[in-house]
Amino acid sequence: MQPSDIKPASNRNDGAEPEVIITCRDVTVRFGSKTILEGLSMDVRRGEILGFVGASGTGKSVLLRTILGLNAKQKGTIEIFGTDYERASDAERLAVEQRWGVLFQQGALFSSLTVLENIQVPMREYLDISPKLMEELARLKIDLVGLAADAAGKFPSELSGGMIKRAALARALSLDPDIVFLDEPTSGLDPIGAAEFDELIMTLRDTLGLTVYMVTHDLDSLFHACDRIAVLGKKRVLVEGDLATMLASDDPWVRSYFHGKRARSVVTEENQPVDGDKTGIASPTDGNV
Numbered sequence: 527m528q529p530s531d532i533k534p535a536s537n538r539n540d541g542a543e544p545e546v547i548i549t550c551r552d553v554t555v556r557f558g559s560k561t562i563l564e565g566l567s568m569d570v571r572r573g574e575i576l577g578f579v580g581a582s583g584t585g586k587s588v589l590l591r592t593i594l595g596l597n598a599k600q601k602g603t604i605e606i607f608g609t610d611y612e613r614a615s616d617a618e619r620l621a622v623e624q625r626w627g628v629l630f631q632q633g634a635l636f637s638s639l640t641v642l643e644n645i646q647v648p649m650r651e652y653l654d655i656s657p658k659l660m661e662e663l664a665r666l667k668i669d670l671v672g673l674a675a676d677a678a679g680k681f682p683s684e685l686s687g688g689m690i691k692r693a694a695l696a697r698a699l700s701l702d703p704d705i706v707f708l709d710e711p712t713s714g715l716d717p718i719g720a721a722e723f724d725e726l727i728m729t730l731r732d733t734l735g736l737t738v739y740m741v742t743h744d745l746d747s748l749f750h751a752c753d754r755i756a757v758l759g760k761k762r763v764l765v766e767g768d769l770a771t772m773l774a775s776d777d778p779w780v781r782s783y784f785h786g787k788r789a790r791s792v793v794t795e796e797n798q799p800v801d802g803d804k805t806g807i808a809s810p811t812d813g814n815v
């Protein structure tokens with residue numbers, strides 16, 4: 527298999543240039559004397575599933591938190607929906623916040639609230655709607671993410687790991703956002719649960735036109751769900767592009783990650799596996815995944 531044989535996860539191609547909804551330019555983030563990100567630039571395009579990958583500790587979560595305005599940056603600009611969040615007025619910030627949803631690592635549901643109540647938290651914060659409508663909307667989200675109706679009254683401690691992820695996704699979708707940020711959404715799930723979650727993300731992208739920014743170590747997600755991938759390393763985005771771009775990259779970390787044994791084991795029949803000579807994934811180097 528040559529890199530050019532690989533189809534992107536989304537085959538939509540209407541010829542139009544995709545709209546860029548997040549731009550990061552020359553971003554530097556430090557904590558004390560420790561520089562985590564330096565001169566980082568990248569774009570997120572409307573309607574794509576962007577996978578964000580990089581060795582542990584390279585700053586993927588820091589970048590996510592910086593985009594969300596939760597970490598200060600020392601240099602550079604980040605625009606989301608054309609708004610520089612850091613310089614925006616309160617009203618502009620509020621408008622942007624209603625257009626994103628976030629699924630933090632571990633789901634981060636409130637343990638003392640039921641699933642229904644958790645989903646209603648952003649609604650209470652941002653929307654002025656009746657309790658009845660709020661309940662109806664929250665039940666719709668529960669259905670949307672494939673949870674059974676009776677999950678509504680359950681507390682997080684009563685849910686499986688997969689159900690927690692879905693409930694957290696339902697909360698991230700609470701305000702009908704344009705973009706969802708997912709921080710390692712499939713971590714802790716078994717392979718079947720992880721594949722089902724990827725399917726759900728792809729379905730939501732296709733049906734709702736969502737943009738998805740997904741920090742992940744999950745090679746299955748990167749190979750099967752993501753339209754584009756950005757690799758973080760050396761304090762910046764090292765490589766950005768589709769899977770073919772990753773496979774063609776000569777960056778040592780990218781090669782070791784995308785050509786390692788684990789990567790080879792997730793190449794599907796569709797992408798013609800696994801035998802090194804035929805796949806073009808020739809290196810037996812085990813990726814540091």
Ligand SMILES: Nc1ncnc2c1ncn2[C@@H]1O[C@H](COP(=O)(O)OP(=O)(O)OP(=O)(O)O)[C@@H](O)[C@H]1O
Pocket residue numbers: 557562580581582583584585586587588589
């Ligand atoms: N608030 C903070 N203060 C000081 N250092 C921090 C802070 N937040 C993150 N860091 C440091 O920034 C570096 C990058 O952390 P980050 O959590 O972004 O890594 P990551 O790429 O998401 O890693 P992993 O894949 O393991 O989740 C780490 O060295 C971490 O200790």
